[in-house]
Amino acid sequence: SLATCTHKDRNDALHPLWQSPLSIPGGSRQSPINIQWRDSVYDPFLKPLKISYDPTTCLHIWNNGYSFLVEFDDSTDRSIIVGGPLENQYRLKQFHFHWGAINEWGSEHTVDSKFYPAELHLVHWNAVVYPSFEEAVMEGNGLAVIGVFLKLGAHHEGLQTLVDALPAVKHKDTVIEFDVFDPSCLIPSCPDYWTYAGSLTTPPLTESVTWIIKKKPIEVDENQLEAFRMLLFTSDGEEEKRMVDNFRPLQPLMNRTVRSSFQ
Ligand SMILES: O[B-]1(O)OCc2ccc(NC(=S)NCc3ccccc3)cc21
Numbered sequence: 169s170l171a172t173c174t175h176k177d178r179n180d181a182l183h184p185l186w187q188s189p190l191s192i193p194g195g196s197r198q199s200p201i202n203i204q205w206r207d208s209v210y211d212p213f214l215k216p217l218k219i220s221y222d223p224t225t226c227l228h229i230w231n232n233g234y235s236f237l238v239e240f241d242d243s244t245d246r247s248i249i250v251g252g253p254l255e256n257q258y259r260l261k262q263f264h265f266h267w268g269a270i271n272e273w274g275s276e277h278t279v280d281s282k283f284y285p286a287e288l289h290l291v292h293w294n295a296v297v298y299p300s301f302e303e304a305v306m307e308g309n310g311l312a313v314i315g316v317f318l319k320l321g322a323h324h325e326g327l328q329t330l331v332d333a334l335p336a337v338k339h340k341d342t343v344i345e346f347d348v349f350d351p352s353c354l355i356p357s358c359p360d361y362w363t364y365a366g367s368l369t370t371p372p373l374t375e376s377v378t379w380i381i382k383k384k385p386i387e388v389d390e391n392q393l394e395a396f397r398m399l400l401f402t403s404d405g406e407e408e409k410r411m412v413d414n415f416r417p418l419q420p421l422m423n424r425t426v427r428s429s430f431q
């Protein structure tokens with residue numbers, strides 16, 4: 169558009185991957201969405217979310233060309249979440265982030281139309297009901313993702329161990345061993361969250377995610393956000409494209425209610 173470029177146009181213009189279809193044909197529960205605080209409905213039956221991660225299940229960090237992922241050994245129930253809106257316990261598989269080129273945007277979800285500079289996704293799958301992640305990712309109750317907003321502020325000690333490893337995974341398809349990390353240090357202690365039924369925000373965009381979005385953000389400093397922005401979408405030897413703006417445009421709420429665990 170000739171008018172000033174909005175982040176959405178920028179987004180769609182910049183990376184075909186993010187030029188995802190408005191929503192999957194027949195899609196009625198796509199993500200991300202704007203969370204309108206006053207439209208969320210307090211549900212007194214929502215339980216507190218119980219998080220128990222074993223830091224030794226951490227395997228490696230890799231750049232998959234969309235984001236950088238920290239992957240975990242999900243062959244047992246050593247790192248799980250249970251409670252909250254969930255019927256079963258879910259196993260931690262990986263966590264990753266989405267961020268912007270500048271601090272004005274970068275998160276996937278928004279709160280009252282406000283973007284945060286970045287958003288953390290901790291991805292879990294329902295190993296009680298499904299035999300593998302690949303099967304769970306195709307089912308309505310297959311995945312549970314904790315979303316945590318990052319805001320610009322104080323230095324985050326726990327995040328720094330991750331940031332220090334990023335230069336080693338600068339290029340797409342690079343990986344390094346990362347053997348002890350407890351991602352609960354990245355989750356705010358405040359128990360408050362919103363929850364709604366949604367989807368993956370990257371291919372295959374399947375409508376299999378119970379989203380649990382923490383109300384409180386974590387604080388990270390400018391240098392830590394800049395470290396995300398020095399990663400590349402491209403492989404070694406290709407023309408460099410900085411890994412920024414790796415978030416999907418907002419999707420229509422359609423016939424969904426966002427519930428809150430707090431009044
Ligand atoms: O929307 B998200 O970025 O946040 C939530 C979330 C969860 C999972 C993914 N994708 C994954 S794990 N794909 C690998 C895969 C996909 C399908 C089969 C095997 C393997 C992306 C996102």
Ligand SMILES: [Zn+2]
Pocket residue numbers: 264265266289369
């Ligand atoms: Zn994500």
